Amino acid sequence: MTRLDQLSAAQIASGVAAGAFSATEVARASLDAIEARDAEVQAFLQVSADLALKTATATDELRAHGAKLGPLAGVPVAFKDNMNLQGTRTTCASRMLEGYESPYTATCVQRMLAAGATPIGKTNMDEFAFGSSTESSAFHPTRNPWDAARVPGGSSGGSAAAVAAGEVSIALGSDTGGSIRQPASFCGVVGLKPTYGAVSRYGVVAFGSSLDQVGPLGRSVTDVAIAMNALVTGGRDPLDSTSQDVPASFSAHLEDPVEGMRVGVIPALMEHESIAPDVRKGLADARAALEEQGAQITEVELSHMASAIAAYYVIGPSEAFSNLARFDGVRFGYQEPGSATLAEQTALSRAHGFGAEAKRRQLLGAYLLSSGVYHEYYYPAQQVRTLITEDYRHAFARCDAILLPVAPTTAWHFGEVNDPTQMYASDLFTISLNIAGNAGVSVPVGSSPASGMPLSAQLQGPAFQDANLLRMARALERGIAKKGLHMPDTVAPAFADRGGEL
Amino acid sequence: MALTTDDVRRIAAYARIALTENELAEMTAYMSEAIKLFEPIRAYDLAGVEPTYHPIGGLSNVMAADVANKHGRSLSVDAALSNAASTQGKAFRIPSILGTAGGDQR
Structure with missing residues (x-):
């Protein structure tokens, strides 16, 4: 008897x-795997069983008529709940959008469906993607499939957990400051934040418009590459002005050797005091795995990295404040009943519709953009963005990818990081990438000798060289498998034998 | 620069979020903490450094002809109204804007 979670996306499609x-x-x-596993994991906000079966039936009918099936035919896919999919709610894990029915389908979702994928449901997240643990979801927490007492990371925590628990093969997430890579790392799956502009955001609820990017999470680099092919097929999306033409060639050179390719390391960052000993071990293994395949390690510098958190937490909240101004309770969203005036209705709808972190970020943004303060922080933050972008340009002149931690630690316990600014600081290694708009990927590199939790390494690459970055990621995955530290397609052990028989 | 509760009260009014007194106190502490986090960006000499507002330069607004698009992008009236809490006929329904009369102006 085969179980669904033993198969890769490519194996499902070819089967x-x-x-x-x-x-x-x-x-x-x-759906059976979700039935058996999700009461514990709680990765989903909505399981779209009817839509899934209807889509799958259509795929089967296509085949019966002799039509050529797409590269994701029948592959079960989940979507972060900030992505519109007609026939489902899109709540952003917020009371504000609790009953919001998707009026149309996001381009990224549509392209997965066009490749033949079956939409299984919508996954939990930090409210409006504000957070790094999925604890700020208004509805329920999501548990880490590797240890139910720990967070799955965030904000795409539901997407990472659903993939890690073997409930679906692929999930889409969005990454504004690390929200794909960090939960991928915490849950031991592969997560790619593509180059800004590579994937259309049309139909994805906006957080930070100069930072947001949609990307796939999967249990192998190969599956992530197949999903990327689907996401860029169709070319530039005229419905997102930032969308760019990207060739759907993520799989073609995935297995190519990396001998002679250059991997940058930043000594000051690799030895950063915040990095836990087990994460350091994972990084050392990652470096060795790449070196053993002939990749050249070279020292590079990102000298303004120390200011990345500051720049991000100026730019991100400012853009969030602007984007979330649309939630006034009139056209959609929670509306306070019995208000005497529109102003009162707006202020009370927003007060009662948004959770604490969503309010914090918006207030911060409102302050930063207010008269007189703008020139103190917002303008300099955009100047710092120039410096960070230049740093990357210089670094990528000397290497093909940079090896970094994803997060300073493995997944933490629920409630362990409860100070907002302390949680912001944990984004140190992911955030500068969004500021510059480059691509980054989180790759599992083993498990912690101390806790058994997944360890991951991050590879960052230059803009629009995502296919090359995935080739390096595949080499890392291959080298780590050769060392016996982590095998691609791994499902969190506690869930691997529960339901989902095919 | 630490913020006072009154500063935050004004910011919340500007952001159209009605905060309780407890929330105001919490937000004041949080905002002062967050602003400390921003200090590194004031540590550089940024004279002559051009700002980068966006990772992709040269973007412009996407304009479309001012005609009804019946092929997908325009929502029907019913669809456009379906997520609103209060509607009347073909309109979103809201309380008084100017507010002097208050209440429900049918």
């Missing part, structure tokens, strides 16, 4: 195409 099993059987297996 469906060959008639080894039907898309409907795959969809049922995914």
Whole structure:
């Protein structure tokens, strides 16, 4: 008997195409796995069973008529709940959007469906993507599949947990300051933040418009590459002005050797005091795995990295304040009943619709953009963005990718990091990438000798060289597998034998 | 520069978020803490450094012809109203804007 979670996305698609099993059987297996596992993991805010079965039936009918199936035919996919999918709610894990029905489908979701994917449901997240642990979801926490007492990371925590628990093969997340890479790291899956502009954000609820990017999470680099092919197929999306043409060639050179390619390391960052000993061990293994395949390690510098957190927490909240001004309770969202005036209705709807962190970020943004304060912080933050971008340009002139931690620690326990600014500081290694708009990927490199929790390493690459970055990520995955530290396609052990039989 | 509760009260009014007195106190502490986090960006000599507002330069607004798009992008009236809490006919329904009369102006 095969279990769904033992198969890669490519194996599912080719099995469906060959008639080894039907898309409907795959969809049922995914729904069955969720039935058996999600009471504990709580990765989903909504399971779209009817939509999944309807889509799978359509895939099976296409095959019956002899049509060529897409590269994700029948593959069960979950979407972060800030992505519109007609037939589902899009809540951003907020009371503000508790009953919001998606009026249309986001381009990123549509492209996964066009490649044949089956939409299984919408995943939990930090409210409006403000957070690094998914604890700020208004509805419920999501548990880390590797240890239910720990957070899955965030803000795309539900997407990472659903993939790690083997409930779906691929999930989409969004990354404004690390929100794909950090939960991928905490849950032991692969998560790519593509170059800014590579994937359309049309239909994705905006947080920080100069920072947000959609990307895939999967249990292997190969699956993430297949998802990227689907996300860029169709070319530039005229509905997102930042969208760029990107060739769908993420799989073509994935297995190419990396001998002679250059991997940058930043000694000051690799030895940063905040990095836990087990994370250091993972980084050393990652470095060795790449070196053993002939990659050249070279020292580089990102000298303004220390100011990245500051610049980010100026730019991010300012853009969030601007974007979230649309939630006034009139056209959509929570509306305070019985208000005497529109102003009162707006202020009370926002007060009662938004959770604490969403209010914090918006107040911060309102302050930073207010008259007189703008020139103190916002303008200099954008100047610092220039310096950080230049740092990367110089570094990438000397290397093909930079090896970094994803986060200073493995997944923490619920409630362990409860001071907002302390949580912001944990974004140190992911955030500068969004500021510059480059691509980054989190790759599992083993498990902690101390806690057994997943360890990951981050590779960052220059803008629009995402395919090359994934080739390096695949080499890292291959080298780590050779050392026996982590095998691609791994499901969190506590869930691997529960439901989902195909 | 530490912020006072009154500063935060004004910011909250500007942000259209009605905070309770307890929340105001919490937010004042939080905002002062957050502003400390921003100090590194004031530590550099930024004279002559151009700002980068966006990772992709040269973007411009996307304009479309001012005609109804019946092929997908325009929502029907029903769809546009379906997520609103209060509607009347083909309109979103809101309380008095100017407020002097208050209440529900049918």
